[in-house]
Amino acid sequence: MLGALLLGGMAASTTFVGAGEAVVAADTAVEFAELNYTDVIVPSLTDRAVAVEELVPQILTDPDATGEELGRREGEGKPYSYPVSATGTIVEGSFGEVGLEVDGMPEGITVGVAIPPLGSSTALRDAGAELTFGDFVNQTEYQNVAIELNKLAAAEVYTDLDLTSMIGEQITVVGGTTWVSKTGGEVTHVTIVPVSIEVG
Incomplete structure (x- = not known):
């Protein structure tokens, strides 16, 4: 039955995500993403987004x-993910993203915007809905939800947009970010996985 395989622990096949929207359960990660990306994940991130410089x-x-007030995480000891927005000027970035110069950022903290393929980042899944590993049949399916959400974000946001060819232009981005260091030290860079980008 719908929801029994993927989100068997959810009452009435739904769970509230804190922005007035309810997650719709599904039998596969692909179906879950298709049912929830536009109607739940995007509105949740958009409505709760905090400016990155704040x-x-x-x-x-x-x-x-x-983290307790503004973020969400998979469980104790895991990094928090946040709904976030940023307005800035596109600059060259590291692999898999473009840089974004944002006024008002603390010294030593840079910002980037992820570009396709968005890979296995869990920022949209974790910041956009109150889901945990225990809601799914296994860890693989839980991870696949993040991947499928990223695929939809890439298809929707980047269909007619190539940020790598827009160096020097200003954009406003809304999406999710996970507060974690890729090198294991202090966090010095914020990568935003976008669900919307406005140019100008």
Whole structure:
């Protein structure tokens, strides 16, 4: 039955995500993403997004309190993911993203916007809905939900947009970010996985 395989623990096959929307359960990760990306994940991130130049100082000052108030995470000890927005100028970036110069960022913290393929980042899944590994039949299916959401985001956001050819232009991006260091040290870079990008 719908929801029994993928989200068997959800009452009435739904769970509330905190933005007035309810996740619709599904039998596969692909179906889950298709049912929830447009109607749940995108509105949840958009409605709750905090400007990155405001969010990062709060995290640096009190990471636990900020995570509890504004973020979501898979479980204890896992990094928080946040709904975030940013307005800035596109610059050259590292592999898999473009850089974004944002006024008001704390010294030593840079910002980037992920470009396709968005890979296995869990930022949209974790920041966009209150889901945990226990809601799914196994870890693989849980991870696949993140991948399928990223595929839909890439298809929707980047159909007619190539940020790598827009160096020097201003954009406003809304999406999700996970507060974690890729090198294992202090966080010095914020990567935003976008669900919307406005040019100008």
